[in-house]
Amino acid sequence: LHLCDRRQRQMCIRDRLEADCNISSGEALVRQFLYGTRFFEKEFGVKNRILWLPDVFGYSAALPQIMKKSGIDYFMTTKISWNERNKMPYDTFMWEGIDGTEVLTHFIPTRDYGAKAQEDGTETEHFTTYNGYLNPSQVMGAWQRYSQKELNHEVLMSYGYGDGGGGVSKDMLENQRRLAKGIPGCPKTEPCTALQFFEKLEEHVKGKEELMHWVGELYLEYHRGTYTSMARNKRFNRRAEFACQDLELYGILGEKAGKEYPDSKLHEMWTVLLRNQFHDILPGSSIKEVYEESKEEYQKLFAENHAATEDIMEGLTNAITGDAGDLVIFNPNSQSVPAPVILPSEIRGNALTDGERSYQIQEIDGSKLAVVDHIPSKGYAAFKVVEQSDEDEEILCVDQSHAETPFFHVAWNEKGQFTSIYDKKANRELLPAGEKGNVIMSYEDRPHNYDAWDINHYYTEKAWEVDDVTSVSVEEQGPVRACVRFERKYLESTVVQYVYFYRDLCQIDIRNEIDWNEKTWRIPAERMKTKRPHNVYLSKQAFDILVCLRTLSTCKSDFIFPAKYGLNKPMATSTPNRLLELGIANAKKAGIEIEPCTIHDLRRTASTLLNEAEFNSDWIEASLAHVASGVRAVYNVADYAPQRRRMLQAWADMVDKWQKEYQLQS
Numbered sequence: 001l002h003l004c005d006r007r008q009r010q011m012c013i014r015d016r017l018e019a020d021c022n023i024s025s026g027e028a029l030v031r032q033f034l035y036g037t038r039f040f041e042k043e044f045g046v047k048n049r050i051l052w053l054p055d056v057f058g059y060s061a062a063l064p065q066i067m068k069k070s071g072i073d074y075f076m077t078t079k080i081s082w083n084e085r086n087k088m089p090y091d092t093f094m095w096e097g098i099d100g101t102e103v104l105t106h107f108i109p110t111r112d113y114g115a116k117a118q119e120d121g122t123e124t125e126h127f128t129t130y131n132g133y134l135n136p137s138q139v140m141g142a143w144q145r146y147s148q149k150e151l152n153h154e155v156l157m158s159y160g161y162g163d164g165g166g167g168v169s170k171d172m173l174e175n176q177r178r179l180a181k182g183i184p185g186c187p188k189t190e191p192c193t194a195l196q197f198f199e200k201l202e203e204h205v206k207g208k209e210e211l212m213h214w215v216g217e218l219y220l221e222y223h224r225g226t227y228t229s230m231a232r233n234k235r236f237n238r239r240a241e242f243a244c245q246d247l248e249l250y251g252i253l254g255e256k257a258g259k260e261y262p263d264s265k266l267h268e269m270w271t272v273l274l275r276n277q278f279h280d281i282l283p284g285s286s287i288k289e290v291y292e293e294s295k296e297e298y299q300k301l302f303a304e305n306h307a308a309t310e311d312i313m314e315g316l317t318n319a320i321t322g323d324a325g326d327l328v329i330f331n332p333n334s335q336s337v338p339a340p341v342i343l344p345s346e347i348r349g350n351a352l353t354d355g356e357r358s359y360q361i362q363e364i365d366g367s368k369l370a371v372v373d374h375i376p377s378k379g380y381a382a383f384k385v386v387e388q389s390d391e392d393e394e395i396l397c398v399d400q401s402h403a404e405t406p407f408f409h410v411a412w413n414e415k416g417q418f419t420s421i422y423d424k425k426a427n428r429e430l431l432p433a434g435e436k437g438n439v440i441m442s443y444e445d446r447p448h449n450y451d452a453w454d455i456n457h458y459y460t461e462k463a464w465e466v467d468d469v470t471s472v473s474v475e476e477q478g479p480v481r482a483c484v485r486f487e488r489k490y491l492e493s494t495v496v497q498y499v500y501f502y503r504d505l506c507q508i509d510i511r512n513e514i515d516w517n518e519k520t521w522r523i524p525a526e527r528m529k530t531k532r533p534h535n536v537y538l539s540k541q542a543f544d545i546l547v548c549l550r551t552l553s554t555c556k557s558d559f560i561f562p563a564k565y566g567l568n569k570p571m572a573t574s575t576p577n578r579l580l581e582l583g584i585a586n587a588k589k590a591g592i593e594i595e596p597c598t599i600h601d602l603r604r605t606a607s608t609l610l611n612e613a614e615f616n617s618d619w620i621e622a623s624l625a626h627v628a629s630g631v632r633a634v635y636n637v638a639d640y641a642p643q644r645r646r647m648l649q650a651w652a653d654m655v656d657k658w659q660k661e662y663q664l665q666s
Contacts, residue, residue, distance in 0.1 A: 023234060054078050057226050063095075090147060091107040128142075160172070228284070233284060243309075344368070395479060398474055407425060412438065470488065498512075536623075559571070
């Protein structure tokens, strides 16, 4: 068994920083390799041949081609062994990418000998680790776990402490000294570099019919939540990728107009972007402080990119022959295809023309829209703004139940779900018989272990349609585009959907705006004195505290505050007052005097201060679950949910302000 300790391993990573390989674009992945290569050549004088990605959450089928073109011959990971259900059939194989490129791949099989799956844990019967502990159990376990003993008699073991470094320890090295001499029933160990292992492995398996091929993506059946966690960061990543690629194009075009190519600026921007593609940043599995810093870095990148782009654009447009008032439209894409373009609101005219073709303009939401075509890929075209006769306008036909375009006939039901999408060019119905489109679903997201990382395979077992349509309206109806707006209610939240239909585009666009207000603590009737269920609308601060408590909890309970002697029961009603007593006692030990009080005193304080702040007394009473009586109770059954939500957020902000003022005074 070949051993690779962390000192040797440092010289085989070719990626910039073990980046995410699912969400990062192909251009970004290429630059991860490019910047990684430059770094190792500059700092260590080496050109690595191994891509070593032990902890990334899945691997794109584009990687083999990128690896080979970057001078990389071998690939190593352990992460696919973390699959939730299915064991990868091979540990040593040729990985074939989307273009047929092949790379020799080896999975490290390190685990304890005879280890079983952990009940309610993260380790399955096929789990392996990249943080090996060099002892006889893991050496024997690595060979026991290896799937292809008929192909190869040697495996690689990476040993040493920690994701955050640490390396090997004295006892590991002593174990290695003894294991290298041979222990009956246990494989011999031999220290080597990862490159030495892979070169020997390649020579040994070359031409063997037992060497299998895996074609396409190496999908990780685990950590599926990393496709959705921290959506803002994912959106910023894609925006930044497009912005940097576009600036590179405009910089090349700008050189012809006498503008300096922004080489150093682009290098700095890509460095920031690539850093934020680290496999615990972009997937959304880092701590809060990381995303505060990441947000600032992205915003700075956008501002610098915008300024550099505007400077180049000014020089480019001045160099293009035309008249005052002409528009120049750039196409940064690799194809020349028709596309919608938002135009400046101040232009005068109802059409664009390039001298051969004309494109109608439609006013939308304070700006203007046209669908233009025949703009060269990675190039531009100049247009004049003209006034055409309104007789040429052909208005799209849409109403509250269907839409008609030159390309499609679309119909929907009272839930806003498509019942028919008929393709007029292909003369066929696109929806299968009895099926519907535009069906919005919500699912219960309660993973076994890691909220930010995981959506478990059973998530579809609890599903609800978001189908409570409260309004349908035609928002736009013109010669270029039509828009139908659907508003849906889901619990306390609102989902507004805009469906766009085009006259000159064979596509349907859908944009969703979601006002998510599900930060609600629902107290069941049996826990309330009034024997009526009660909603507490949580402020951002209260919600963050509960999320932190849930994250830090080590017990397997459905309750954030479980009972002392039963995890499936809520805590006793007396517990909050007892905790308050302990808090006051601890404050006194720290020299802070606080008068004795109960939870009821806190409710009274909040009521008093909110009334003094001139909030509506009905909102306050409803928040405190006080039930009105008499005639007023008969004629006023309002819940005041939106008002209470705003008031309780204001209350949390007030408490935050007082706390900061107290800290300053202290």
